[in-house]
Amino acid sequence: MNTMNLTLKIWRQPNTAAKGELKTYSISGINDHMSFLEMMDVLNENLQKKGEDPVVFDHDCREGICGACSLVINGRPHGPQQTTTCQLHMRSFKDGDTIYIEPWRAKAFPVIKDLMVNRSAFDRIQHAGGYVSVNTGSAQDANAIPIGKEIADEAFNSATCIGCGACVAACKNASAMLFVSAKISQLAMLPQGQAERNRRAEGMVAQMDQEGFGACTNTGACEAECPKQISISNIARMNREYLGAKLSSNAV
Amino acid sequence: MSWITNTLTSTLGRKLSMSLTGLFLVSFLIVHLSGNFLLYKGDGGEAFNLYSNFMSTNGLIRVLEIGLLLGFGIHIWTASILTRMNSAARPIGYAVQKTHEKVSWFSRNMGLSGSIVLFFLIVHLINFWFPYHYQEMPMVDIEGKPYKDMYGLVARIFHDEWWYSVLYLIALLLLGFHLQHGFASAFRTLGLDHKKYNSIIEGIGNIISIILPLGFATMPVYFWFFHTV
DSSP: OOEEEEEEEEEEOSSSSSOOEEEEEEEEEEETTSBHHHHHHHHHHHHHHTTOOOOOOOOSOSSSSSOOOOOEETTEETOSSSSOGGGOBGGGSOTTOEEEEEOOOOTTSOEEETTEEOOHHHHHHHHTTOSOOSOOOSOOOTTSSOOOHHHHHHHHHHHTOOOOOHHHHHSTTOBOHHHHHHHHHHHHTSGGGSTTHHHHHHHHHHHHHHTTOBOOOOOOHHHHHOTTOOOTHHHHHHHHHHHHHHHHSSOO | OHHHHHHHTSHHHHHHHHHHHHHHHHHHHHHHHHHHGGGGGSSTTHHHHHHHHHHHHOHHHHHHHHHHHHHHHHHHHHHHHHHHHHHHTOSSOOSSOOOOTTSOHHHHOHHHHHHHHHHHHHHHIIIIIHHHHHSOOOEEEETTEEEEOHHHHHHHHHHHOHHHHHHHHHHHHHHHHHHHHHHHHHHHHTTOOOHHHHHHHHHHHHHHHHHHHHHHHHHHHIIIIIOOO
16 A cells, blocks of 8 residues: 555535636545545545535436546546546546646536536437436346347447536537437337337437537547546437438438 | 527537538549549540540539539538637637647648638639639630630649649648648548447548548649649
């Protein structure tokens, strides 16, 4: 076990309307087995002891599956490893490092406080069609609906998106297309998703635009940073789904 | 009509416009380069002058020229709208931003490479297209009929105006990078993504991004070094 002393440059912003700034903190005796969020916990304990306002950041499961944690660490969403911030460990850093910690930056993700942003834009996009609204009844017998293994796997890969927003944070255009395309794809590939396929693609893309996310330049930054390795093939699929829906749906 | 305008003004619709006009402009580059190779025929510019005359007088070509103008117009106009939308999507930037090593610099700066190519395009039109159509040109006789000496103009500009040749080469280099990302990106935007064909499309994109600029680049070099006016 190694311990390290670090300089942290953290974005502090009291509320959405306030103007934020980077503030510098020194922290010492950090165990390299700690997760990044545990390091933040130590910082907050220190701040509380001193009677200062602790740094607000999102976190929940701390197991890399819920999508709550965020943070742009040294210019990369979820930091230097392709994983969630909660699964990032301090062994990825060296003693004496300066670490910049900033919130996801997007007009559609306003800062609530410090490093916590409001990601309800993603919820509203989901509400615009990212579901199957038929009453499915009780669970089907296995293999009652035959689905090819490859298709099931592909749909599952798309469904592993945890909606953390790292794709938006990584994209130079703050585009949400990796997220939206994964959510469209996971249902477009399966029989259960067919009934509302057109309505879903049209509705979700329209909501995405309304939220003020940018467009896609196909740079591939999103898939390179996605902690769940969602592929940009989903974006191409979304383009197909959307154009197909626009050309064939009855929505005039 | 509302669904059409609605589609075309969505982010995906605007990307579709970029993609289709971009691919159309690539087809123009191929035709333009093929025609320009007549400069090398070694007949004192006869074939090139006849070709220039055909391109500027043939009715069908003139109609296609309007299509080409629209292609450029839509590509540039849509790019400027998207650029504004994209920068508005992130009003506050990062203090530190580290781009992933898999992401190429040129894919992130298509607007910059495109703008420099556009600047070149305007200079290019002022140098060649404008005088050919609207100014007095020296004439040459080909089989007893007078033709505007476009070949002479090309030879003179590439030979005498070194700054123009330098700008030409810089713009071509940037055009190459623009095409290298843009070609494959256009197919993705159209939704054409398949394990079997992705590498083929990227391969073709890489080839045209080298062949087209290289083909054009031979022209100033040829007139600079190997041709006396």
